[in-house]
Amino acid sequence: MLQLNAQVCSYSSTMIQQKIKGIIFDLDGTLVSSELDFQLIRAQVGCPREQDLLEFIAQLPSPYMRQEAMNIVHQHEMLDAQNAQLLPGVSHCLKRLSDMQIPMAIVTRNFSRAAKLKIEQCNVPISLVLTRDDAPAKPDPSGLLDIAKQWQLSPPHCMYVGDYLYDIQAAHNAKMRSCLYVPEDMPHFASESHHIIRNFDELPELVKAFT
Known part of the structure; x- marks a missing residue:
């Protein structure tokens, strides 16, 4: 069940009609597991x-x-x-997006050594990664905007996928689409996201709907 939350789109109704040409992911709790206390x-x-x-x-x-x-x-x-593990559905989703020739990147609040270890250990096939060592931490939009610049895409053509409020805020601050991954209980801030996915099978279908 993918959703578009109309109540958050009043400031970006034009943006939300733009094609999705690139996807930026959060890392912890989105692509890989995290048990940080x-x-x-x-x-x-x-x-x-x-x-x-x-x-x-x-x-x-x-x-x-x-x-x-x-x-x-x-x-x-x-x-x-x-101890990180790839989350369910991620591998198949990333392959489908790659087959669709959608560029992908990661922007994480992790520091570089931890992010590198997680990506290598979980075999995440994304090479373009920015950590808090590379850009100010989310919800600052700098990392997201840097990725869009490298891709030579305008921010409205990019979507940021994450599992937490900071991810939504970073996307909005960058004037990008926000997509909240919610595998379990719906958080109180879910209504602030442009899109909601409950599993990763939905993400390629969402991209297809806006290409």
Whole structure:
């Protein structure tokens, strides 16, 4: 069941009629599994529950404190990467999109070593990858816009697929389509996404509908 959420399209009704010519993916929870315990990480670095973890670390008062906090995050990310698995339906979906000659990329909030390990371990056939080491972390749109520029595509012709609010926000900030992957319970922010897919078999069909 793929969905188009009309209530979020008032500012982009023209954009949503554009062809989908390129797809950018989130990594964790979208293409590969992730068991990161953000509550534990926040407790270990002293980050309040309501504050973004990366923003909190960036605002710590000394380089030493920032490095120590980031080392903790890196340890958790590397451990998570070692246990990552490709999510159901992803392999077949990516092959279909490749057969359709749709360029694909990944923009992730992971740091580069963890992202590289996950992609290699799970045999994700996408070579164009930007991490938070390459561009400001989502919901900043810089990484998404960089990909569109490399593809020589206007942002409205690109779609960002992810599983979290930051992914929707990054897509909107980049003036791209947003597609939320929701395999289980529908989150409260789902209505903010242009499209919703419940499994990856739906994604090529969504692309076909806009090509």
